[in-house]
Amino acid sequence: MSVEHYENFPVASRLMPPALREPVAAIYWFARNADDIADEGDAAPEARLAALELCRAQLRVIERGGVPDDPIHARLARAVRAWSLPLPLFHDLLDAFAQDVVKTRYANDTELRDYCRRSADPIGRLLLCLYKVDDAESLAQSDAICSALQLINHWQDVAIDIDKNADGLPPGRIYIPLDTMARFGVTEAHLRDARCDDAFRAMMKHLVDDARALMRSGMPLARRLPGRLGWELRLVVQGGLRILQRIEQVDYDVFRRRPKLGRTDWPLIALKALTYR
Template sequence: MPLRYTAAPMPVDHYENFPVASLLLPRRLRPAVEALYAFARSADDIADEGDAQAVLRLARLNDYRREIDAIDRGETPRESMFARLAQAVRIHRLPTTLLRDLLDAFSQDVAKTRYADFAELRDYTRRSADPVGRLMLRLFNADSAQHIAWSDDICTSLQLINFWQDVAIDWQKGRIYLPADERAHFGVDESQIAAARVDENWRALLRFQVDRARKMMLAGAPLALALPGRFGWELRLVVQGGLQICAAIEANDYDVFRHRPVLTRIDWLRLIGRAIRMKR
């Protein structure tokens, strides 16, 4: 599940959807989750941070692929981060195809900055977001077909919510995740994003995006009630946090340029209450 849960799970900057330090995470799983997080976060930083040329970023990500190849061969990599990852893969039988999907998504971020339609964007989130939830389900031995389907909805929803709250940040990086055909349908071009102009066209476009993300989150929400114990409670907070960000975008009249949604302590108390009251 997108983007690290520390004090609470939220779609935020970087690869922050692993519950690294959550009090709800069983101690026995923390080494594996931390190994997965270190892998995903460092690979994401290679693709997204600093001023290295694209060819160097892609070469470094290929180095990561070679380390995964070594893990597949049953070898223990020398670098400590990959040695810990190898241990997690072996102990929990984690499918390395999911790790490769993440690397493919990070590589795509290096070169691709526009998306023609939602199908193209969804193909990206299938590799950038969904693997996180699937890996977590495997750790908890809960990766049934239905659970995976729900998890994919939650993960992609979180990724989309992150995109919509970060339109301005992504623009500064030269990226637009809003599908081009949908921007055209609502009459929003790149110059409007550059100017941070919020008008009725923009509100209609972002309302459409937020509504779709919310529907996906609600479609995946049964997973939080289907899973017992700590993981289920973790997911309840994930779902409520994502829904609250959607509500915050709406409350700011879709002006994500000047009002990036943030959750206060009071918001988190409300989220906990809503998580407790969630019903099937």
């Protein structure tokens, strides 16, 4: 899995072929920088959006064949040109980060999945591009894995997200679709008051089951890809599934303790990845 703030990115590990570590790092730092602009610090929404628009302007410089004037985007420009990385995927990421600044509620699963399409799926597609994998089946399965990872991150961070504020918007950030909350009788007060009752547990079970099913729909890609890429992807998949198990082990009470991976999880994840069929 990934580190620190940008949790859906499999940071270039020792499993990554040496030739790919530089472009992967360039993609990571672009995404990490933009994500931090959207989420970190106490800047006003207008300032965050303006800073993200400057990132978009740097992408346009790359599109025109120019050299961006900051190190992060200059590094990205070299990777884009050397590996023919599709720039629309980077624009999608910026769209998602900008959306995080101005949108704190999702009406339904369609809205949420569209957000995942832009916030998570581009990362998988960029990595496949580095490995020159571009068939439709692989792209669809990569999208399923990446969206599942994004959803898993949301469900483990319910308590963290509700504390995030944005000026002029409803307090807190809620990624759980509002129609899903209504269907299970869960209100925003449940989240603000850290109320893990039967209704909340039933809703979380539904969300965990859906995320697991989505992850499993993408798992054939991890079985099919050879070598280091397949091994890395199997670790990512098993890590995501393990977090879902952690959510279940705390009886869906993500308020008292954030379900996350620890040292004792990694041997089991590695074993499952190794024996993955």
